[in-house]
Amino acid sequence: SGSSSVVKLLDYGAGNVRSLRNAIHYLGFEIEDVQTPKDILDAERLIFPGVGAFASAMDVLVKTGMAEALCSYIKNDRPFLGICLGLQLLFESSEENGPVNGLGLIPGVVGRFNSSNGFRVPHIGWNALQITKDSEILDDIGDHHVYFVHSYRAMPSDDNKEWISSTCNYGDDFIASIRRGNVHAVQFHPEKSGGKIFCALNVGLSVLRRFLDPKSQGTKNLTQGKASKLAKRVIACLDVRTNDKGDLVVTKGDQYDVREHTKENEVRNLGKPVELAGQYYKDGADEVSFLNITGFRDFPLGDLPMLQVLRRTSENVFVPLTVGGGIRDFTDANGRHYSSLEVASEYFRSGADKISIGSDAVHAAEEYMKTKVKTGKSSLEQISKVYGNQAVVVSIDPRRVYLKSPNDVQFKTIRVTKPGPSGEEYAWYQCTKSLSYAHPEWLSVPKVNGGREGRPIGAYELAKVVEELGAGEILLNCIDCDGQGKGFDIDLIKLISDAVSIPVIASSGAGAVEHFSEVFMKTNASAALAAGIFHRKEVPIQSVKGHLSKEGIEVRI
Ligand code: 1PR
Structure with a gap:
């Protein structure tokens, strides 16, 4: 060690710092992991990516003697970069x-965002900063x-203004970064804020680079940043499954039917998952989602290719990655039990920033509605407890069921904007889930x-x-609209985004740039996700962003 191309990383093992390692x-x-407090004191340059909850992080730091070492390192004005909880x-x-x-x-004092004034918590997404x-x-x-x-x-x-180097606004003004001498910390994630491969987005990695190599050349960006509103996110989604030949491919359904209507029915x-994800990142996607659409039938940890897809993607893609499909408890053929938390942890270790739960969340919600007891045992509760609710997305896959009268079902109904095929004026949105092949009811349940x-x-x-059980975000699909290209289901998205105070991602049905502005103008969705139009290269992501920006909607360009 001692070489200036080595940085010490303080990773106390509470979560996924793979993306930061990849970025470095x-x-x-090169990275050397801090093992002892002395490693901190000897560091030439130290990065401290905080993950997990504040209390448990402090606990570990105090018990291991790292807290004391950190304080003395920082008081001595040694080169330090804290990230997120590390700030x-x-x-x-x-x-x-x-x-x-x-x-x-x-x-x-670090406090919670106030969600009562319409600002959804967690604060997830992209903002420009007020550099001070x-x-x-x-x-x-x-x-x-x-x-x-x-x-x-x-x-x-x-009392703290001399430390502040930038602020941001999300309901309140909050501290986005601090700097005093050689000590830096940022609330945002440089390792997830875009890379340096296209000069226009030379953002997140440049922060890391400037810290790692202060002499590095770069142009001082003379535009003085002004804090922006939270940008609406545009997400590219890759539905992934093994085809009949056994290759992992990106597929896309029509109303969830992913087979060709040919004799072979293939x-x-x-396309290929890693390549497409890399392409969408370069095209300016704000996030990339992988949905392992048959994960619930087959055991996902048996699905090593999916973990490899994540590992390889996260080496070059520096925006958030979400992965879903098959996250649940599982017992394999040898009787070995895997908890959903183990499945999720494997995904996080492989490079996922968020995991998404579909079928198992339906199961958990049904149980909770029956018993009114939070057992803490559902996948949703366990994973959000360990990794934080910002890391847990719930994917909802509803279908529209038209009704003659709003009282025809015991569930929430709405008056639809466009009447149903027999003139029905009402509808409810029924949740669906997939069954495991191993499920005793596989043959008997109508699918x-x-x-x-x-x-x-x-x-x-x-x-x-699911909001109550610890979900940090909702991915709202709609089976009726999926793959149809006729626009998002505005009635559904309005209903759900008004019902919860966590961010909602609108999904299913995008066919033109106007569908994106429509969903952001008519509903409180925080993000819009599309698949087919991007895969078929009908509409580039940059056109969507350009259109939104022209319509006065804040986006990351
Ligand atoms: O239930 O926890 O194993 O998760 C399974 C996940 O896989 C869920 O998130 C579920 O949405 C997804 N899934 C299951 N079956 C299918 C299928 O297509 N047969 N894909 C499927 C769902 C829906 C969207 C799609 C948008 C946008 N795909 O993610 O990407 O509808 O498409 P579009 O822009 O082309 O209209 P679990």
Whole structure:
């Protein structure tokens, strides 16, 4: 060691720092992991990516003696970069499961965002910053957006103002970064804020590069950043499954039917997962989602190719990655039990930033509605407890069921904007889930659209319950609209995005740029996801962004 191309990383093992490792490697630096407090004191350059909850992080730091070493390292003005919780821990205390004491280096209390005034918590997505002082590592940022994902934040005050190098606004003004001498910390995620392969998006990795190599050349971006509203996200989705030849392919259904209507009835093949994900990243997707659409039938950890897809994608893609499909408890043929938490952990270790749960969330919500007891045992509860609710998306796959009268079912109904085929003026949105082949009911249950069964629970009821059980975001599909290219189901998206205070991703049906502006103008969706139009190269992601921006909607360009 001792070489300036080596950086020390303080990873106390509470979560996924793979993307940060990937980003550091991508920039040509070596990582040495901190093992002892002495490693901190000896470091030439130290990165501290906080993950997990504030209290448990502090616990580990104090018990291992790292807290004391960190304080002395920082007080001695040694080169330091804290990320996310790595910024928050520098403050006096946090309200997260607290109050809990922090390292106490910066005056102030870390508090939760207030969701009552229409700002959804967690704060997930892209904002431009208000740069308040020359902080060097932010030199390339200017008015570009950076990626945040957090529910707690530190706020500026007279006592801490000398530390602040940028702020942002999300209901409240909060601290986006601090800088004093060689000590830096950022609330956003540079490793998820876009890479340096296209100059226009030379943002996130440049922050890391400037810290790792302060002498590195770059142009000071003279546009002084102004804090922006939270940008609406455009997400590219890859439905992935093994085709009949055994290759993992990106496929795409019509109302969830992914087979060609030919004699061979083969699975539609729209490309290779890693390549397409890389392409969409370059095209400006704000996130990439992989849905392993047969994961629930087959055991996903048996699905090594999917883990490889994640590993390889995360080496070059520096925006958030979500993976879903088959996240549930599982017992293999040898009687070995895997908890859903183990399945999710394997996904996180392989490079996922968020996991998405579909069928198992329907199961958990039905149980909870029956018993009104939170057992803490569902996948949803367990994973969000360990990784935080910002890491857990619930995928809802409803279908529209028209009704003559709003009282025909016990579920939430709506008056539809366009009447049904027999003039019905009402509808409810029935949740569906997939069954495992091993499920005793596999043969007897009537299956619809891609092997799914309808369940006695509505999308509205499900959304409210999963929010309570710890979901941090909802991916709202619609079987009727999937692959149709006729626009999103505005009635459904309005219903759900008004019912919950976590972010909602609108999905299914995008066929033109106007469908994106429509969904953002008529509903409270935080993001819009599409698959078919991107796979078939009908509409490039940049055209969607350009259109939204022209319509006055904040996007990351
Ligand atoms: O139930 O936890 O194993 O998760 C399975 C996941 O796989 C769920 O998120 C579910 O949505 C998804 N899934 C299951 N079957 C299918 C299928 O197509 N047969 N894909 C499927 C769902 C829907 C969207 C799609 C949008 C946009 N795909 O993600 O990408 O509808 O498409 P478009 O822009 O072309 O209209 P579990």
